[in-house]
Amino acid sequence: MELRIFTEPQQGATYDTLLTVAKATEDLGFDAFFRSDHYLRMGSADGLPGPTDAWITLAGLARETSRIRLGTLMTAGTFRLPGVLAIQVAQVDQMSGGRVELGLGAGWFEEEHKAYGIPFPKEKFARLEEQLAIVTGLWRTEVGKTFDFHGTYYDLTDSPALPKPAQAKVPVLIGGHGATRTPRLAARYADEFNIPFASVEDTERQFGRVRAAAEQAGRGADALTYSNALVVCVGRDDAEVARRAAVIGREVDELKANGLAGSPAEVVDKIGRYAAVGSRRIYLQILDLDDLDHLELISSQVMGQLS
Numbered sequence: 655m656e657l658r659i660f661t662e663p664q665q666g667a668t669y670d671t672l673l674t675v676a677k678a679t680e681d682l683g684f685d686a687f688f689r690s691d692h693y694l695r696m697g698s699a700d701g702l703p704g705p706t707d708a709w710i711t712l713a714g715l716a717r718e719t720s721r722i723r724l725g726t727l728m729t730a731g732t733f734r735l736p737g738v739l740a741i742q743v744a745q746v747d748q749m750s751g752g753r754v755e756l757g758l759g760a761g762w763f764e765e766e767h768k769a770y771g772i773p774f775p776k777e778k779f780a781r782l783e784e785q786l787a788i789v790t791g792l793w794r795t796e797v798g799k800t801f802d803f804h805g806t807y808y809d810l811t812d813s814p815a816l817p818k819p820a821q822a823k824v825p826v827l828i829g830g831h832g833a834t835r836t837p838r839l840a841a842r843y844a845d846e847f848n849i850p851f852a853s854v855e856d857t858e859r860q861f862g863r864v865r866a867a868a869e870q871a872g873r874g875a876d877a878l879t880y881s882n883a884l885v886v887c888v889g890r891d892d893a894e895v896a897r898r899a900a901v902i903g904r905e906v907d908e909l910k911a912n913g914l915a916g917s918p919a920e921v922v923d924k925i926g927r928y929a930a931v932g933s934r935r936i937y938l939q940i941l942d943l944d945d946l947d948h949l950e951l952i953s954s955q956v957m958g959q960l961s
Contacts, residue, residue, distance in 0.1 A: 655929050655960050656685040659949070660727055660883055660937035663706050664692035664766075665699040669714060671943050672706065676715045678946050679722055682953035686723035687715065688757070688937055691730050694766035698903060709742045716750035725755035727848065727883055727937060728829060731781060732761030732772060736788035736808060744793065744819040752820035757827035757848065758786060779835055781807045786843045790826065793819060829883075831856070833863060840878065841867035848937070850883040851912065854924075857882060858931035865932075881935035882928055885913035888921050888952055898948060902941040914938070918955035925960065 659679045663672055676687040691708040695701030712724045724746070729739065739758075747754040760778035761767075767774040775781060784805040795801040795815035803810040828840040829848035837860075840847045847864045849857050865875035887902070887909045889895030895916055899906045909915035914924055914936075925936060938952065 655925060655933070656935040657952070657957050657960070658686040658688055658723070658935060658937045659684050660688045660690075660939045661943060662690045662692070662939065662941060663711070663943075664690060664695050664701060665697075665941065666695065666701050666703070667706065667943050668703060669706055669711060672711055673715065673718060674946070675940070675943050675949070676719055676722065676724075678949050680719050682949055683957065684722065684949075684953065685935075686725065686755070687719070688725045688727050688755075691726050691728065691733065692763060692766060693733075693772075694763065694769050696763075709746060712754065713746045713749055716746050716753070719750075719753075721753075723753050723755055724750055725825075725827070726757045727850070728757040728759030728827070730761035730763075731758060731785050732767065732774060732778065736785040737792065737810060737813065739785070740789045740792040741817065743789070743824060744817045747819035747821055747824055748817065750820070754819070754821070755825040755827060755846075756789070757829065758782070758789070759829065777807070783839060784808050786826070786828075786839065790843060791815075793824065827881075831860060833860075837863040837867035838871075840864050841871040841873060844878055846879040846881055846935070848881045848883055851885070852882065853912075854927045854931055857928060857933065861932045879934055880932045881937065882933050883937040883939060884928075885909060885915075886921070886938040886940065886952065887913065887915040888918055888948065888956060890917070890951065890955075898942065898945065901945070918951070918959065921952075921956050922959045925956075 679687045693705040708726050743756050760782040764774050788803050792815045801813040801815040825845040827846045828844040830836045849860050861880050868875045887898045914921045
């Protein structure tokens with residue numbers, strides 16, 4: 655089981671804070687640093703000092719880290735034209751020496767689109783399908799050849815399909831709870847399928863749908879990596895768990911029911927339940943980015959037991 659750190663900077667974080675967390679992620683032996691792609695805070699957080707852009711952040715981290723994978727859960731398809739996104743991701747992959755992964759979703763948070771003047775189309779999922787075809791098609795096109803795409807929403811003619819990523823293939827992540835279209839899209843384009851904030855039972859059900867779709871598509875169910883994203887709140891004792899839960903505005907019982915919370919032993923046990931239904935990678939949603947001791951505890955007491 656791989657453990658990755660997943661941050662939500664729209665809740666309030668500077669680039670320097672993210673850099674500190676990313677360096678701790680690397681130093682403590684975690685596999686990757688991922689971040690959300692949002693421009694507006696959610697819930698009661700003040701969001702200060704304001705949003706940071708996902709791919710600008712990852713470009714900076716690409717030059718200031720050396721080992722960890724870097725990526726998004728999930729880049730919002732509504733924020734970027736697919737041709738531009740292909741260039742951005744390829745460049746950051748080059749900057750990192752081939753450590754980038756692209757999580758791409760349809761986009762959903764209408765309020766942030768209104769707040770920053772970003773169009774919020776009704777046909778988001780159909781656009782996402784074309785975006786995936788374009789981004790992966792541009793990267794796959796041989797150097798010296800051109801790429802064309804003529805869809806309902808996007809039209810590319812004689813694209814030089816440059817630059818190329820450093821990796822022969824940038825891993826693509828697709829995720830969600832959709833019962834039909836999401837598994838079909840994952841089966842066609844994804845290297846990894848991620849289900850966010852789901853119970854063990856819902857995870858098993860959704861993984862089954864994706865595995866069936868992959869088999870139907872002729873890829874084979876095991877061609878994809880299956881993963882979860884879950885909020886984490888670990889403490890050496892009940893008091894420390896309660897303190898960390900209070901800082902992020904959550905209740906301990908709720909966190910234990912819907913995420914990974916409690917003592918290291920409790921968290922290891924629950925991770926084992928996700929592993930039993932096919933999860934091979936957990937993205938640990940870290941909501942208090944100033945609590946580096948939390949990361950150290952997870953590294954030594956949770957990851958240590960898993961390995």
